[in-house]
Amino acid sequence: MINKIVVLGLGKVGSLVATLLSSKYKVVGVDRYEPEEKLPFDVIKIDVSDAKSMRNILKDKDAVVSCLPYFLNIQIAEIAADLGVHYFDLTEDVPTLHAIQKIAKNSTAVLAPQCGLAPGFIGILGAGLYNQFSEIRSVKLRVGALPLHPMGQLGYSFTWSAEGVINEYLNDAEVIHNGERKMLASLDDVESININGRPYEAFLTSGGLGTMCETLEGKVDTLNYKTIRYPGHRDGMKLFLYDLLMKNDREQAKNILNNALPLVDDDIVLVYAAVEGIQNGQLRRKEFSESYRNIIINDKDWRAISWTTACSISAVVDMVAEGKLKNKGFIKQEEIPFDMFIQSHYGSMYEKFKNKK
Numbered sequence: 001m002i003n004k005i006v007v008l009g010l011g012k013v014g015s016l017v018a019t020l021l022s023s024k025y026k027v028v029g030v031d032r033y034e035p036e037e038k039l040p041f042d043v044i045k046i047d048v049s050d051a052k053s054m055r056n057i058l059k060d061k062d063a064v065v066s067c068l069p070y071f072l073n074i075q076i077a078e079i080a081a082d083l084g085v086h087y088f089d090l091t092e093d094v095p096t097l098h099a100i101q102k103i104a105k106n107s108t109a110v111l112a113p114q115c116g117l118a119p120g121f122i123g124i125l126g127a128g129l130y131n132q133f134s135e136i137r138s139v140k141l142r143v144g145a146l147p148l149h150p151m152g153q154l155g156y157s158f159t160w161s162a163e164g165v166i167n168e169y170l171n172d173a174e175v176i177h178n179g180e181r182k183m184l185a186s187l188d189d190v191e192s193i194n195i196n197g198r199p200y201e202a203f204l205t206s207g208g209l210g211t212m213c214e215t216l217e218g219k220v221d222t223l224n225y226k227t228i229r230y231p232g233h234r235d236g237m238k239l240f241l242y243d244l245l246m247k248n249d250r251e252q253a254k255n256i257l258n259n260a261l262p263l264v265d266d267d268i269v270l271v272y273a274a275v276e277g278i279q280n281g282q283l284r285r286k287e288f289s290e291s292y293r294n295i296i297i298n299d300k301d302w303r304a305i306s307w308t309t310a311c312s313i314s315a316v317v318d319m320v321a322e323g324k325l326k327n328k329g330f331i332k333q334e335e336i337p338f339d340m341f342i343q344s345h346y347g348s349m350y351e352k353f354k355n356k357k
Contacts, residue, residue, distance in 0.1 A: 001062065001321070002025065002062040002063045002086060002320065002321035003025055003062055004025070004026045004028075004061045004062045004063075005021055005026070005028070005061065005062065005063045005064070005065060005317070006027075006029075006030055006057060006061050006063070006064045006065070007027060007029050007030065007041075007065045007067060008030050008031075008048050008065065008067060008068050008076065009030075009031060009048065009066065009067035009068040010029045010031040010033075010039070010067075011067065012159070012303070012305075013067050013090065013160065013305075013306050013309045013310050014029070014031075014065075014067030015029070016307060016310040017067055017313055017314055018039070018041050019039065019041070019297070019298065020297075020311065020346060021317060021318075022040055022041040024345070027041040027042075028041065028042045028043070028057075029041055029043045029044070030043070030044045030045075030048060031043065031045065031048070032045065032046065032047050033045065040298070044057065048068060048076075049072055049075070051079065054075075054076060054079055055079050055083070058079055058080060058083055058085050059083055061085055063085060063086035063087070063088065063317060063320075063321075064076065064080050064085055064086070064087055064088070065089070065317060066088070066089040066090070066091075067089075067090055067313075068089075069163050069164070070091040070092065070093035070163070070164060071093070071096075071163075073091050073093075073096050073100070074096055074099045074103075077089070077100045077103050077111060078103055080111070081103050081104070081106075081107040081109060084107075084108045084109045085109055086109045086317075086320060087109065087110065087111045087113075088112045088113070088115050088316060088317055089112075089113045089115065089313075090115060090116040090120070090313060091113050091114055091207075092114065092116075092119060092167065092168050092206070092207035092208070093164075093167055093171075093207060094171060094174070094206060094207050097113055097207075097211070100330070101330055104329055105329075105330075107329060108328050110325075110326065110327060110328055110329065111330050111331070112316055112320070112330070112331040114207075114210045114211075114333055115312060115316045115317075115333070116309040116312055116313055117143060117305070117308050117309045117312055118141070118143035118208045118225065118227075119207060119208055119209065119210035119333060120210075120309070120312045120313065120316075120333055121271070121312040121333075121341075122143050122271065122273065123141075123209065123332075123333035123334045124312075124333050124334065124338050125141075125271070125273050125288055126139055126212065126273050126275070127212075127333075127334035127335075127336075127338065128337070128338025128341075129273055129274075129275040129286045129338075130216075130220075132275075132279060133275065133277035133279050133284070133286075134277070134278050134279065135277050136216070136219060136220045136275065137220065137222070137278075138220065138221060138222035138274075138275070138276045138277075139212075139220055139223045139224075139273075139274075139275050140222070140223075140226075140273070140274045140275075141224070141225045141226075141272075141273050142193065142202050142225070142227075142228050142270070142271070142272040142273070143208065143227065143228060143270065143271055143272075144200065144202075144228025144229060145159055145160065145268075145269050145270075145304070145305040146229065146230065146268055146269075147159075147264045147266070147267055147268075148264070148266040148267055148268050148293070149264070150230045153232045153233070153235075153236045154233050154236045154237070154260075154261065155229065155230030155231075155232065155233050156229065156230070156233055156261055157262065157267070158257065158258060158261055158263065159263065159264075159267050159303055159304075159305040159306070160305055160306075160309070162257055162258050165257075166250050166253055166257070167206070167207075168186065168205040168208070169186050169187055169205060169206075169237060169241060170186065170250070171186060171206035172186060173185070173186045173204040173206045173207075173224070173225070174213045175204070175209075175213065175222075175223060175224040175225075176213055176216060176217065176220055176223035176224075177222060177224070178222075179218075179220075181217045185204070186203075186204050187203055187204065187205070187234055187237060187238055187241075188203060189203060189204045190202070190203045190234055191203070193228065193272070195228075195270055195291070196289075199231055200228050200229065200230060200231065200270070201228070201229055201230070201231045201232075201234055202228045202229070203226055203234050204224065204225070204226055204227075205225070205226065205227040208225030208226075208227070209223065209224075209225045210332065210333050210334070211332045211333070211334070212332075212333075212334050215332060215334050228270050228272070240256075240257075241253065265294075265301070265303075266293075266294060267294070267303045267305055268292065268293055268304055269291065269305055269308050270290075270291050271288065271290050271291070271292070272288065272289045273287065273288045274286070274287045274288075291354070292304045292307075292308050292350070292353060292355055293353075293355050295307055295349075295353050307349065307353070311346045311349040311350065312346075312347070315341055315344045315346040315347035316331070316336065318344060318345055318346055319340065319341070324340060324344075
């Protein structure tokens with residue numbers, strides 16, 4: 001049973017996750033800084049990297065939702081597993097994912113990392129498509145979180161963690177290519193993509209597939225995830241990270257990009273998935289293409305990247321709480337039924353607030 005939930009990290013996404021969950025559960029938010037505004041749940045100010053403090057906070061709780069940077073998650077997962085507290089996070093970092101998989105082997109509670117947009121919703125969606133086929137030939141997943149009105153060559157704004165973006169641009173991307181599971185360089189395999197009549201580019205980035213390569217190994221010829229950006233972004237980032245060697249100083253790269261790319265009020269999230277295979281004896285392709293914009297929740301305007309991420313992880317927490325998913329061990333995103341997700345209390349926001357074309 002889940003009733004008392006701790007949400008760690010009250011930034012752009014974490015504060016909304018806690019707000020959403022507080023409509024059904026007793027939520028406590030935790031951050032190292034005081035919130036800038038009044039929030040509809042209790043807040044504790046502590047250093048989230050302090051293991052002793054975190055253990056004291058979690059010891060009488062039912063679940064913890066980490067909206068922290070990826071490098072803080074392993075310690076939180078270890079504490080949660082040791083206390084029998086259900087654990088959920090938004091990490092896109094592959095080494096963190098593998099560490100949590102190991103922790104989950106002997107856990108009496110659920111450990112469900114990568115519950116955001118990508119990885120997260122895109123994996124649930126992809127599985128919802130490929131499960132309609134008796135044989136699968138290819139699975140191609142694409143997601144972009146972008147400013148609605150791009151400026152400059154990068155055409156970008158950090159609507160989520162700059163550390164996370166740099167991490168997924170520099171770490172290798174896992175794919176299945178010609179039936180073989182392998183690692184390829186992120187920022188490579190660039191393609192042009194047209195969505196709703198507007199041109200974009202897409203390229204490989206790390207972490208978006210979560211555990212799907214492991215799940216589909218030996219069952220598919222092609223599986224990949226690519227990030228969608230405005231044309232020219234990839235070349236600019238390739239110059240910045242590789243030609244100027246900023247890949248060797250991620251902290252400095254983060255500071256430069258945060259200073260150069262200010263937050264914007266209006267953003268758009270693009271989600272595209274295509275699966276090819278055999279259905280009812282015929283070769284078919286199933287596609288999903290949607291875009292999402294800002295919405296108002298509790299009289300506050302929330303960016304598309306914030307609410308799509310927040311409602312995804314909130315839906316997984318809620319489904320575990322309601323007994324619709326297993327109550328212990330590791331949960332892969334592709335194990336979560338898409339129909340169940342999209343009809344859930346929080347997951348239904350994807351259907352309710354999709355952008356009218």
